[in-house]
Amino acid sequence: MDASCRLAVAVEDLFKCFGSLEVLRGLSVSARDGEVIAIIGSSGSGKSTLLRCINMLEVPDSGTVSIAGEAIKLKPRRGGGREPADQVQIDRLRQKLGMVFQSFNLWSHLTVLENVIEAPIHVQKRPKAAAIDEALVILEKVGLTDKRNHYPSQISGGQQQRAAIARALAVQPQLMLFDEPTSALDPELVGEVLRVIRTLAEEGRTMILVTHEMGFAKEVANRVIFLHQGKVEEEGPPSQVFGAPRSERCRQFISSQLRS
């Protein structure tokens, strides 16, 4: 077997520009099963775009993305750029990824419980009773059992983000993607969300976490990647990246983050 088969995700040489703005400039990142990777960097460094390219919410201009050893097929699009060549493949691979967004993006017409069982029932075609049973276990884990019949508009931001994490867990993902999960939250609500993410990390789930919470990244990540202008500038265990960064830019970024 190819060594890349043990990788939950492999991203090679990604380029992506929006108009004349080059956001990703030859980025390669991979995550092994069970790894927790924190991606840090100043805004505009390409962190979120990288995450969105992994599940093809943004289609990279060049480079490859492989999920669990399977490369996502892309084809040139008329008028420039590329587009998915096989929607069925994308939909299938996306079910292996649990995405958590900065602004939660819970479906507003569904209750918390309905949000959690939506993809298992209507995408993965699992039996409804089993999906509900499992959803209740997950909601218990994120501490939302008593809010399961509330609509997103009726609960706090922290509760919404925990519901969004529950929704991502319900598809039994092989890889969790967190796109700045606490950036839209009031400071007093950040803790409850980080606690849930920490629990998931301790369970040995494979996760890629884009974050501004340096202390949290240092604590839960096996590996920290510092992005600068669409490239990996520094990469290594937290002790190295936070303690003794080789790159001057990384050192400056971390000291500026710790000051604020």
Place this chain on the structure above:
Amino acid sequence: MLAGVPLTLQLAFSSIALGLGMAIALALIVRAGLRPLSWLAESYVFVFRGTPLLVQIFLVYYGLGQFRPELQEIGLWWFFRSPYYCALLALTLNTAAYGAEIVRGGLQSVPAGQIEAARAFGMSGLTLYRRIVAPIALRQALPAYGNEIILMIKATSLVSTITLMEVTGLAHKLISETFRSFEVFFAAGTIYLLMNFVVTRLIDLAERWIAPDLKRENRVAMVPLDTR
């Protein structure tokens, strides 16, 4: 005059049902943005919203009556000869134009982030529309569409001008017999009011059912339905 209520309701609800189907088709065409088609749909909406319904009714019934030989030739005269079908056609074409704008607004109001979330979980195509886009659009569009239903019930009074004996038509007839215009029109108004009272209650119930969290009294906290 109560004898006119069935015809009024029949005209209103048939045209609303047919018009809604057309409205959804028009809104989807405009949204898809395929050039010649979307341009046609936009022009349609512009023309039918921009001209009076009464003129549209006259144009269909009297105007097309001018082309009787041609219509007979293509076998459509039975349709355009009938004031009922002409009224139904004009009402349908009119409400479709307004409905298309309401549906378009509803679709536009679906937050991009929620569609993106659905895609991220592997939804696409029809499932995405059926499970996420359509229900959210419906929640947003329902109050405006309820308004359109009420307007249509009242708009049916215009078809009395092409000999149809619905509530207003019967009112006219009654006045010509009794010369009691105040009492008769007052009673006619009351009948429309009662019909719309029932309709507003039904719309309110539908809103409660489809968007329970958007109702003001439920905004802050909803009592959990079961406390298992």
